[in-house]
Amino acid sequence: MTTPVTAAPEATDPGAAVTRRAEARRVTGRSKAGKRRQRLEIALFVAPALVLMAIFVVYPVYSAARMSLYRWKGFGPMVDFVGLQNYVRVLGDDVFTDAVMHNFIIVFASILVQLPLGLALALLLNRRIRGRGLLRTIIFVPYVLAEVIAGVVWFQLLQPRTGLLETVLGAVGIPVPEQGFLGTPDLALTTVFVVLTWKYLGLAVLLFLAGLQGVPDELHEAAQLDGASWWQVQRRIAIPLIAPTIRTWIFLSMIGSLQLFDMVWILTGGGPANATTTMATYLISQGTQSGNFGVAGAASVVLFLIGFAMAVAYQFLVLRRDTKENA
């Protein structure tokens, strides 16, 4: 569902490159045969990707959209056409609207918490401090861990009574909720978010560090010679220069938060009392678990539209500056 969304910004790049190259060749005045050969080349290189995209992206999207108009249990012919009734049911379902809300809470919390934290760590790790390599590894390891494995480990750590976390917190006198962090509806989403931050902070730090490496040393030197403090150098030079990286990270984080599924499914399964449902867990519980494939289809179309609208809006409002600069 979301693949076309993530593919969108990247897809513009090769396309632009191809047209640019085509223009360049036209200027040099190649023969007709050359042009034809070039078209063939383009077709040859693009075709496999297009075929894959048609099979694994376009067709499923079409299929989900079609499914959303029927009442269908997952087998037998799809004949019970119900129009937009599934959409009415999805949008009127508190569980779904809550799930959308949870997705957006994660989207904004990620940006508000992980961005400053990631940036601070990246700036810190960009300095020459002892054990820098080790620290970088420690921060990046969670990102490399398989999501399911990390989820199961955290699930065990967070167990009430027997879990390690409670033992540690109890030992230093911090009170723990009676039902555990995951079992208390008011705390569950926050707990999931903390685990997600632990898991994905590494990616932010890695991207920001890579961006910071690209800032020329001369700029730092020049600023220092002019009497700028370390903080001023970061604030006025380094951060503005890695802004395109930050904007790309926000985009990735946003899409990831909208698709959020694995970690929630392992830690809480959407519970307790639907406190941590996301759009993706709603799809599974309505579709494969309850056999309401029409409703799940409608929900997946809504998820697609939300993801698509946000991606396009972000592209136009924010990312376009970066792609223009590059061109």
Place this chain on the structure above:
Amino acid sequence: MRRSGRAALSVLCSSAVLLTATACGSGDDSSASGGDDNTITWWHNSNNEPGKGYYEQVAADFEEANPGVQVEVVAMAHEDMVDKLAAAFQSGDVPDVYMERGGGELADHVEAGLVRDLSEDASEEIEKIGGSVAGWQVDDKTYALPFSVGVVGFWYNTQLFEQAGITTPPTTMEELATTVETLKGAGLTPVSVGAGDKWPAAHYWYYTALRACSEGVLTDAVTSLDFSDPCFVEAGEALESFIGTEPFNPGFLTTPAQEGATSASGLLATGQVAMELAGHWEPGVMQGLTDNGEGLGANTGWFPFPAIEGGAGDPEAQLGGGDAWAVATEAPDASVDLVKYLLSDEVQKGFAENDMGLPTNPAAGDSVTDPALAQLLEVRDASPFIQLYFDTAFGTSVGNAMNDAVALLFAGQATPQEIVEQTQEAADQEK
């Protein structure tokens, strides 16, 4: 054992899989997987010994007795089988002999024309099995033959009960509340429940409904999908007051049913809690969750779900369910013979001797060796009426809406009235 677990699902499912899987097309009339009339494909979920080897032997014996017929046995883990069956139903390429859980799920398959009517061909076996086949009948026709039917009840740790000074298991909801208090007084956690998976929590409501509602009301509800009888609200109230005694393990709202030592079954198996409401699969599950492979061993006890004072339901009636062999519409005729053979005295006896479940053929009753299972068999056969799990009986859509609502009641976020309303709302979508 009974359903696909959350962890397994999470690996297999993603929204992408959901979409592409359903994109595989609907209702293409591709041929059944047997290929020709002499090869039978048989899917089962006994993928551990001794069951796996036993079924291979059964297939070999059948081939010998029916020259020219070949049986292709496919043994897989339960979760895998459920997922593969779902995909098979979508594509129409259904195995010749497979498992059906009955109820609304089966009715849907029948409506889609996927299952063969066995009423005539297996009339002898149907008569022999008796009342248990009811769960696999649609409009008085039998579409599958149950080979194992079990009942749900409280499994308890006899040692912990003794330690708390409890000599007789509770028989009424009031006594159950007292038992919970006594266990708490002895510093024990009374009950574990895998409310994270929802259905273990829902089983409590099914049972209080079974105790509060008469058989007639429940039977009518399955066909009319009408839950207006006040007994359904009473069921929720009885459950609400039990939840009010705070009997459950900490964090029960996200506790899984059967996966790992911190699951509801794991807590019972490792002596962390005194009891758990579960089906006949529980001893097997607990064996898999303990290092020595014994589960609670000699400390395993069982008592039926207590009665509700003044409830219209029969306290002897039990909640249960099971597995049945079904034949796909396009399967070769020999498949019916295989299913009949699977229900024969001989195969059912072997099934019982290997502790693979609770046999439905009365001739095999004495062959059950495990004492806990033998006790269950007695209870089952003495029961005037076995109510199929509601979520299976009403079909997945209504069933899951019901389970979700009960899980909310456990979290204190739904009232008994709301359980009925949400169930009715989902049921109205089916009409």
